[in-house]
Amino acid sequence: MSMRVTFLGTGGAVPTTERGPSALLVNRDGERLLFDCGEGTQRQMMRFGTGFTVSHLFVTHLHGDHVLGIPGLIQTWDFNDREEPLAIHAPPGSKRHLQSLVNVAGYRPGYPVNIHEVRPGNVALSGDDYEIRTFETVHRNVRSMGYALVEDDRPGRFDREKAEELGVPVGPAFGRLHEGESVELEDGTVVDPEQVVGDPRPGRKLVYTGDTRPVDATVSAADEPDLLVHDATFAEDRADRARGTGHSTGREAAEIATRAGAKRLALTHISSRYAGNASPIENEARAAFDGEAFVPDDGQKVDVPYPDADDSE
Incomplete structure (x- = not known):
């Protein structure tokens, strides 16, 4: 079963010509899950060929660069005669505001849009063989939380x-x-x-923080995630700015990845200050993390293999 992550928007609050606002799409063997939906997300989905059918949207917090793509995407689905319901999962206190976005300018979608407030530390979605778990993050002036996609163990190998x-x-x-x-x-x-039959084999784990300071909850969200997508808005020379705005530096993200035992670290929400050159963030993360650390470009696709994919059997 394949799992592919497409980075639809990797920029900070102010978009640039290279990076759009936050959005991440996970395609898990044809099931598409969208995490955050910044302005222009629908166009990014078309541009990067991810497919357009999404049944669940997970919102980390209510800042505009994470939610302002919702009205356009919902209306486009309506124009395309969508009938299937959409579930939006978001932190406590979000429902009224998200409902206003869904119904912006008096719009009423022709299909059900169900908004679910989920407390951190709970399960937002239980799939057939995976869960989307929530954990509390720390951002400025807003309730925020991250999401961990954790697959069930698979049967052991048959002898x-x-x-x-x-x-x-x-x-x-x-x-x-x-x-x-x-x-x-x-x-x-x-x-x-x-x-x-051998011992059960672990499934895959993907952790997405949204905007956050480095927090212990990210470390405990999933043991040894195969991919950690973490806020890295600034380089270390702007550490004071990161603290003041509720963000992380590349080095701080790398320290969290190390503590979590992550295999790979994707650094996102890159400030427009680094337009055209995010190497300061990437280089300091690589220096502090033994695994693979990278700053993805918009449109970059990353496959997430099973933890035992390199086994000879």
Whole structure:
């Protein structure tokens, strides 16, 4: 099952010609999840070919560069005869304001738009084999929270050779064992799953902070995330500015990634101060983080592999 992240908007509050406001799209084997929706998000989706069908939108906070793309996207879906409901998940106290955006200028969508306030530390969405968990972040003058996409463990690897040695016939019995069901052979022998199936294998973990100071909640949101997308608005020479505006520096994001045991770190919400050259942020993060740290461009796509993808088996 594939998981691809597209960085639709990687800029700060003031957009530049290279970076739009915040928006991140996750395509998980055809299911599209949108995190934040800054101005122009719908055009970025078209421009970068992500597909346009989204059933869930997760809002980190109510600052304009994270929500002002909502009215246009909702109306475009309506013009395209959308019928499927849209669920918007957001921090406590957001519903009234988001409803105003949905109904801007008296507009009434022709499909259901359901706004759900979710407290940090809870589950915003329970999928078939994953959860979207919330955690509290710290930003200036607003209630804010991040999101962690955490997949369920997968079944362990099936040992076909061992199964055949035990006399299990090739065919449906293999699948039943892999799914955790014991199988009785023709001679009455019972083969249990633990005899031929290895230990459960971890799913993938993706953490998205939105705008935030470095906080412990990000570290505990998901153990060893495969990809951490963290606020890195400024370089360290603007650390005072980062503290004053409720943002993080590249080095601070790297320290959080290290503590969380992240495999990769994407640095986003880049201030317009670094238009055309975000290397100061990227370089200081790389110096403080042993994994891969990078500043994505708008439109950049990143595949998130399973933690055991490099295993030889």
